[in-house]
Structures are given as structure tokens and as C-alpha cells.
Amino acid sequence: MSGMGADGDPGGREQQIRTFVDQVWNGRNYDAASDLYAESYVNPFGSGPSARVEPIRRYHQAFPDLHLDIEELLVAGDTAVLRMTFRGTDTGGYLGRPPPGRPVDEWVVDIMHFEGDRVVTEWIGADKLGLFVQLGVVDDPWPK
Secondary structure (H helix, E strand, C coil), X not given: CCCECCCCCEXXXXXXXXXXXXXXXXXXXXXXXXXXXXXXXXXXXXXXXXXHHHHHHHHHHHCCCCEEXXXXXXXXXXXEXXXXXXXXXXXXXXXXCCCCCCEEEEEEEEEEEXXXXXXXXXXXXXXXXXXXXXXXXXXXXXXX
């Protein structure tokens, strides 16, 4: 579960990621994203730490009580893999839809690639079908 941080500390990278989740996702301290994400980081929302913050802000708007739990965190060299669970209640309208007021949970996997002590690229997979079923957007394809 621990890896060598860029500063040579065993577990340094792991702690850096846990701090990001605590500060940015759960604490809504968006400025703290610059402690983990590089200026060269790029996603569909732009570049730099602010590009990573934008989708997080949108989640907070839709799910004001949002909480993200790290279930597993593995660090190997310049790569970290997180399995997380997102929990919240849609009272703000996810993706502009009318808010159903329903509580949801969604699994998320994030593979981060570091240069030095900053994330430069990542791949994120999430259970959007499960989320949409819970929100009532689509019918459950596997009814119980």
C-alpha cells in the first residue's frame, strides 16, 4: 500500500493522495489541488490543477453532502491506483437534470501517473450505469 514518495519518504505519495481526497473532495479546499496536480495536467476541462477541480466542483453542486472514501490505494513507482466509493444525495441536479433527492453510491477507479511529486495524467473509470439507475435516469437492466 505504500510507495516511495518523490521526496524519498516511503508512503509519501500515498499520503499526498489521501490528503488530496481529504482536502479537495471531502473538505472542498479546491486550492489544495495544486499540491497534487501538475500545471501540465490536461483533461477535457482544461489544464493544470484547476482542470481537475472543475468536475469536482460540479459533483459538489449536485451532491452537497458528497463524501469520497478510499477503499484501496496502491502505489508502485510513478503510478498510483485508487479504488474509491463516492456517496451523496442528489439535491442539486446532476448533469443539469432535476434533482431527485436520492442518495447514491458509485465506485470509482483512478489510475494516476506522476512526474516527480505531481500527477501529470490519469485514467478514471466509474460506475455511471449504477449511478444513473440509482438516480432514476434509466431502468435497472438487471431488476432484482
